[in-house]
Amino acid sequence: MWLASFRSLLCKCFIPRWLGLCRLIKTTLIPLERRMLLAMLLNLVLASFVFLSFIRDGSAGITSSFIRSEWPAVDIPLDHEAFAVPKGYNAPQQVHITQGDYDGKAVIISWVTTEEPGHSHIQYGTSENKFQTSEEGTVTNYTFHKYKSGYIHHCLIEGLEYETKYYYRIGSGDSSREFWFKTPPKVDPDSPYKFGIIGDLGQTFNSLSTLEHYIQSGAQTVLFVGDLSYADRYQYNDVGLRWDTWGRFVERSTAYHPWLWSAGNHEIDYMPYMGEVVPFKNYLYRYTTPYLASNSSSPLWYAVRRASAHIIVLSSYSPFVKYTPQYMWLKEELKRVEREKTPWLIVLMHVPLYNSNGAHYMEGESMRSVFESWFIEYKVDVIFAGHVHAYERSAVTGIHYLTNQHLFT
Numbered sequence: 001m002w003l004a005s006f007r008s009l010l011c012k013c014f015i016p017r018w019l020g021l022c023r024l025i026k027t028t029l030i031p032l033e034r035r036m037l038l039a040m041l042l043n044l045v046l047a048s049f050v051f052l053s054f055i056r057d058g059s060a061g062i063t064s065s066f067i068r069s070e071w072p073a074v075d076i077p078l079d080h081e082a083f084a085v086p087k088g089y090n091a092p093q094q095v096h097i098t099q100g101d102y103d104g105k106a107v108i109i110s111w112v113t114t115e116e117p118g119h120s121h122i123q124y125g126t127s128e129n130k131f132q133t134s135e136e137g138t139v140t141n142y143t144f145h146k147y148k149s150g151y152i153h154h155c156l157i158e159g160l161e162y163e164t165k166y167y168y169r170i171g172s173g174d175s176s177r178e179f180w181f182k183t184p185p186k187v188d189p190d191s192p193y194k195f196g197i198i199g200d201l202g203q204t205f206n207s208l209s210t211l212e213h214y215i216q217s218g219a220q221t222v223l224f225v226g227d228l229s230y231a232d233r234y235q236y237n238d239v240g241l242r243w244d245t246w247g248r249f250v251e252r253s254t255a256y257h258p259w260l261w262s263a264g265n266h267e268i269d270y271m272p273y274m275g276e277v278v279p280f281k282n283y284l285y286r287y288t289t290p291y292l293a294s295n296s297s298s299p300l301w302y303a304v305r306r307a308s309a310h311i312i313v314l315s316s317y318s319p320f321v322k323y324t325p326q327y328m329w330l331k332e333e334l335k336r337v338e339r340e341k342t343p344w345l346i347v348l349m350h351v352p353l354y355n356s357n358g359a360h361y362m363e364g365e366s367m368r369s370v371f372e373s374w375f376i377e378y379k380v381d382v383i384f385a386g387h388v389h390a391y392e393r394s395a396v397t398g399i400h401y402l403t404n405q406h407l408f409t
Contacts, residue, residue, distance in 0.1 A: 073204050075230075075242075076249075082208055083245045088175030090115040092153075094247025094286075095170065096254035097181055098261060099221075099304050102293040104184040106158040107258065109137075110288060111170055112150040112247065120153045124168035128180075131169055142285045145274040147240030154288050162186045179255040182220065184307045189343045193307035194218060197402070199225035199350070199386025200264070203246050215253055221306065222257060225386035226264025226316070226350030231282065233266075236274060243282050261287050262313045263300055264350035264386060279317070289313070294333060297325045303333050310342035316351040316387075320367055330371065334378045345380050352385035352403040354396060359388050375399055 076082055086093050092111040100106030109122055120139045123131035137155025141148065153170075160166065163185050169178045185191035196219035201207050214222065229246035231239045253259075267283040269276060284299060291302035300315035312333060320326045337345055353368040355361065364385070375383070382400040392403040 073206050075203055075233075076205060076208065078241075078245065082203075083248050085248065086175075086177060088171075088173075090118050090171070091175040092171045092177050093150075093251070094244065095177070095179060095251050096247070096259060096287070097256075098258050098287075098289060099306065100156050100290050100293075101158065102290070102304055103187050104304070104306050105160050105162065106156060106290070107160070107181060107183075108154055108156050108288055108290065109168065109170070110152065110154045110286070112152055112244070112286075113171075114150040117151040119172050120155065122155045122157065122168050122170055124157060124166050126164060126166060128167050129178075131167070140285065142281070144240045144269075144276055144282060145236055145271075147237040149240060149285065150244070152285055181256055181258065184220070187305045187307065187341050189308050189341060191307040193309065194220050195309075196222045197225065197384050198222050199384075200227040200389055201250075202227070202230040203242070203249050207249070211250065211253060220257060222253070222259040223311065223346070223348055223384060224259050224261050225348050225384050226262045227266040227386060228261075228264075228283070228287070230266050232269050232271070235271075239269065239271070239274075240282065243286065247286065260304065260311060260313065260348070261289055262348045262350060263315055263317065265317060268317060294329075294336075296329050301326050301329060303336075305342050308342055309344040309346050310337050312345075312347045314347065314349040314367075314371075316349050316364070316367060320370055322370070327370070330374070334374055337378060339379075344382075345378065347375065347380055347383045349383065349385050351387045352392075352401060353383065354394050354401050355388050355392055355403050357388045357390045357392060357403075359390070363387070372397070 085091075090113045092113055094112040095109070096111075097107050097109050100108040117139045120137040121134050122137065123134045125132040135155055135157050137153050139151050139153050141151050143149070157168075160183050162183055165180060165182045167178060167180045169176055171177055184193060194217075196214045196217055198210065198214060201210060201224075229243050231242035231246065234242050250259075263280060263283055268279045269282050270279055271277075280300065289299045289302050290304060291297075291299045294303040296302045298315070298318065300318050301313055303310065303312045305311070312330070314320070314330065315326060318326055320330075339345070349364075349367070351360065351364040351367065353364040353372065355364070376397050376399065380399050382402060385401070385403050388403050390403065394401045
């Protein structure tokens with residue numbers, strides 16, 4: 001109500017008087033420099049009044065009733081129950097799933113065994129405790145400085161039915177564990193779906209609050225915009241150790257809901273003082289993506305279609321200028337978008353193309369200069385990013401940009 005009155009006052013009283021003052025300044029015998037200064041001040045005052053008159057709500061709107069608890073932003077102690085190791089000899093742990101193909105009829109299930117490789121197969125079916133089918137996966141491990149990882153398993157399950165709940169079992173004997181997941185509806189413009197957006201998660205008490213909030217949100221899949229474990233804040237063997245704790249920490253969600261991964265700066269793990277100079281080593285061994293399904297040459301950039309959305313994942317920390325593999329791939333992937341099937345075109349990246357926060361200000365400018373014209377041409381609906389630990393949303397050239405810390409659904 002007060003805004004309507006303010007606009008009326010602005011139009012009826014202030015603007016006419018402002019114009020009169022401008023004419024008075026122009027015709028009064030005042031030194032030129034002083035006249036110019038007065039004119040500039042009046043223009044500044046007018047601009048401020050116009051801006052304020054069109055602000056609808058000083059809080060810029062409320063998107064959620066969720067209020068974060070005042071948890072300390074420190075890493076959870078290693079002996080906390082959030083990092084509990086599952087019981088049993090060589091029991092599978094750090095279980096996580098992601099989409100395994102282009103259209104949502106496959107999943108990749110990953111897990112770690114610590115004592116020995118054990119079996120790398122999965123039993124699954126559509127009824128609880130009845131596993132009619134099995135699939136064999138792969139197993140690998142790696143070293144990082146003097147840390148030696150557990151045995152990392154990845155298993156692709158294909159040919160699933162849409163909108164179906166599947167139960168699966170991994171491991172053997174008393175140490176086996178059972179979980180479930182739901183496949184998305186078919187790729188269709190009328191298929192409703194709810195995503196959770198998480199970024200810069202880490203393993204603090206705030207991270208635990210975020211994870212619990214996502215689980216309660218009713219969302220079906222996480223679009224993760226980079227910075228997983230923050231293990232690079234540690235040194236030597238503790239780096240690998242904190243990748244393990246993070247995998248157990250998020251398992252309460254990742255074993256049931258697909259998380260679509262993108263990499264951030266905290267996944268690079270470039271540590272020459274430890275003799276570790278291969279970027280993304282910990283991340284790429286542990287977290288796989290369906291990159292081959294979208295003709296990508298790297299797990300760091302890829303695309304999937306899920307329900308009514310076409311989702312493109314980019315890598316802020318891989319080469320992206322003209323003629324590089326990521327550049328050439330994106331150029332072709334954008335041509336594959338079928339808006340009659342997937343009316344939502346979503347792009348994920350770690351570094352925002354726009355942000356006004358002082359933290360990491362304009363770090364995305366180089367990628368913006370390369371890709372923004374394509375995003376405009378193909379009418380991208382929304383770009384989700386992380387990196388800046390503050391929530392911000394912008395609308396520029398018809399594209400909605402959302403910078404996210406932790407959770408947005």
